[in-house]
Amino acid sequence: MTGRSTVVNALRAQRIELPSWAFGNSGTRFKVFAQRGVPRDPFEKIADAAQVHRYTGVAPTVALHIPWDRVDDYGALARHASDLGVALGTINSNVFQDDDYMLGSVTNPDARIRRKALDHLLACVDVMDATGSRDLKLWFSDGTNYPGQDDIRARQDRLAEALTAVRDRLGPDQRMLLEYKLFEPAFYTMDVPDWGTAYAHCLQLGDKALVVVDTGHHAPGTNIEFIVAMLLRAGKLGGFDFNSRFYADDDLMVGSADPFQLFRIMHEVVQADALRHESGVAFMLDQCHNIEPKIPGQIRSVMNVQEATAKALLVDVAALRHAQSSGDVLGANAVLMDAYNTDVRPLLAAVRTEMGLDPDPMGAYARSGYGDRMVIERVGGQQAGWGA
Numbered sequence: 001m002t003g004r005s006t007v008v009n010a011l012r013a014q015r016i017e018l019p020s021w022a023f024g025n026s027g028t029r030f031k032v033f034a035q036r037g038v039p040r041d042p043f044e045k046i047a048d049a050a051q052v053h054r055y056t057g058v059a060p061t062v063a064l065h066i067p068w069d070r071v072d073d074y075g076a077l078a079r080h081a082s083d084l085g086v087a088l089g090t091i092n093s094n095v096f097q098d099d100d101y102m103l104g105s106v107t108n109p110d111a112r113i114r115r116k117a118l119d120h121l122l123a124c125v126d127v128m129d130a131t132g133s134r135d136l137k138l139w140f141s142d143g144t145n146y147p148g149q150d151d152i153r154a155r156q157d158r159l160a161e162a163l164t165a166v167r168d169r170l171g172p173d174q175r176m177l178l179e180y181k182l183f184e185p186a187f188y189t190m191d192v193p194d195w196g197t198a199y200a201h202c203l204q205l206g207d208k209a210l211v212v213v214d215t216g217h218h219a220p221g222t223n224i225e226f227i228v229a230m231l232l233r234a235g236k237l238g239g240f241d242f243n244s245r246f247y248a249d250d251d252l253m254v255g256s257a258d259p260f261q262l263f264r265i266m267h268e269v270v271q272a273d274a275l276r277h278e279s280g281v282a283f284m285l286d287q288c289h290n291i292e293p294k295i296p297g298q299i300r301s302v303m304n305v306q307e308a309t310a311k312a313l314l315v316d317v318a319a320l321r322h323a324q325s326s327g328d329v330l331g332a333n334a335v336l337m338d339a340y341n342t343d344v345r346p347l348l349a350a351v352r353t354e355m356g357l358d359p360d361p362m363g364a365y366a367r368s369g370y371g372d373r374m375v376i377e378r379v380g381g382q383q384a385g386w387g388a
């Protein structure tokens, strides 16, 4: 059984990265519901993200999305973040919102459009140079909707060509994280549909290329923790985009649909000793708060990741290994379920108190009145949202 101090120290050291885009207006293809007090620019997004870190203590970095978060002076944005106790994190490219990309970006049959997309990816590396970011996250909406529309293998060749050019551009301490997604917005083939495709390209690209597992990007019923274990064993897990789903890429608060799956994923992470910051695995959130207030929605997500992590840290590994090695099926399962069924909220409340935080982040944020103040202060301007 892991000692309490070891568990507490691991929970205190945990780092979860927030997505800037979660604080703007978001929605579905049917409607983006505007909320009052929403940020109007990257500086205000950072301010809202800093509230999540203020009350949770484990969310010190904010991922940016380019061009949504493009600013004239990234140094000023970084200083703004630092003044608020956070830092700029992963840079997310966006080659999915330009009319030119209707038939694909880096895999488009038109070389001119492929060049335009690659130039954006290289410009994102320039942003990384300016922000000091380690990771470039690459998600491609590229794919086809109909059999025969394009050559599946040729599109993979185009993808490999672009990824190689990005790899060659990266600095010595920079990485590229390739994210896969089974479907949407393409419905017949996605050019990076699954972990196998992402893994195959990352193997070709070398050590700087790693896979991102977005928990909403699989077919229903997929054993995601198996994928996580395989990538960890191969040294090719770059990170997560945590969210939750009932049916598709719903981008709901992580852990809200299936906290048991989140626990099983974090169990594989803990067993592979990959929770430590030094492991290089990035624990990012990637969500769209469509109907819930955004800052408390993110606080809840962070808390859900913490709870799954705490339970994973409580697994009695010695007992588990003994039961496994002796073929004690029920015993091994019981060891895991004992950890999962442990109410870790008192433990996390104690950890927060030891960190000098309110043990109840949601209540502390609500009592701060920050959200109400933003509604009053943020009048006018153009609210951030899809495309903003």
Ligand code: AFD
Pocket: 065, 092, 093, 139, 179, 181, 214, 241, 249, 251, 286
């Ligand atoms: C969309 C994509 C993908 C990506 C995210 C940020 O589905 O998850 O990581 O946008 O670009 O949610």
Ligand code: MN
Pocket: 139, 179, 214, 241, 286
């Ligand atoms: Mn994602």
